[in-house]
Amino acid sequence: MTLNIAICDDDAKEFKPLCHLLDICSFQFNIDLHIDTYTSAQALLTRYRESTGAPYQLLFLDIEMPDGSGITLADVIKRNFDHHVMIVFVSNYPKYMQDSFAVHPYHFLQKPVQEVEMKQLISDILEEYTKNLSLISVVDGYDREYTLNLKDVYYIKVKNAKSKELCFHMREDTIPAKGTITTWSSMLDETMFMMCSRTVLVNLSHIHYLKDCSIIFDNGATVSMSRRNRKLITDRYLNQVVAMHSDFYTHQGV
Missing domain, CATH: 3.40.50.2300 (Response regulator)
Incomplete structure (x- = not known):
């Protein structure tokens, strides 16, 4: 680390x-x-x-x-x-x-x-x-190491599967990295990350809303969901929204 x-x-x-x-x-x-x-x-x-x-x-x-x-x-x-x-x-x-x-x-x-x-x-x-698991280290193609806060990552996308190239998308910038989406999906399985397609792993906490087969993040970025993952993403996202509202009213003493 x-x-x-x-x-x-x-x-x-x-x-x-x-x-x-x-x-x-x-x-x-x-x-x-x-x-x-x-x-x-x-x-x-x-x-x-x-x-x-x-x-x-x-x-x-x-x-x-x-x-x-x-x-x-x-x-x-x-x-x-x-x-x-x-x-x-x-x-x-x-x-x-x-x-x-x-x-x-x-x-x-x-x-x-x-x-x-x-x-x-x-x-x-x-x-x-x-x-x-709030701090992660990624290495790019030039063996330069980057330390990222997991909360700042919006989604991880496959850039080139054959050469094992990924891209970590933040609010305003992107970080290239070596690795596979399968490895990161397994590593982040117990967090707020979910696969929305075979090549994209998204952070549910940064989703602004869902529209048809698209995910719109709170910075305006958009990625597509596969039909297979659409229901899973939608259900978990809605559960998250309900939980957030429940916590809010609990703290308000309602």
Whole structure:
């Protein structure tokens, strides 16, 4: 598994100890960690604006920075770029912990961060991703590895069955990958994914509506259903809609 991580702190001296702890975790948990560092909130925001997808799964953010607080930065990123990214605030001042709850951070670490704290944090994150199968790694034809949040995938489509080429379709971009649709269908069998034809695996949670033999997603993309799978897709989609409405009224106390 690969985790893409960004550290944002206006004091560059903070990068080395954090990166050292993350290197220890990488070795202990046998994972690849790709780490980028930023000395300003605006630099990190620029990276997000220039990216076609979600560039990171985990952010370590300082709270006090000259060009904007880490709390404000986290809010902007979650609202505009990636609602699923895990935020960890790192600060000298525990008094900010209460304020940070407004953006639902994953964790709060006090400087200097201890090795045991970082190991526990990374262990918890990996366990959550594994348990929920929310993070997947795909490899393209050039052996480049991409880490994707499963919730961001709208559908997976066969590009070339003979050469085992697939395409992962997100809201605004696509990621090429090696593999077979059968393998991914088996792997995602217990999730919200279903085969709608022999060459397309769809994420039911992104379906906007069904029309005849077409599936229309909430970003406007459209794929076709086979006659064989049409009833299965329709039934499960309608069950999902009913469940969502039931949860809504339960939370409203109706």
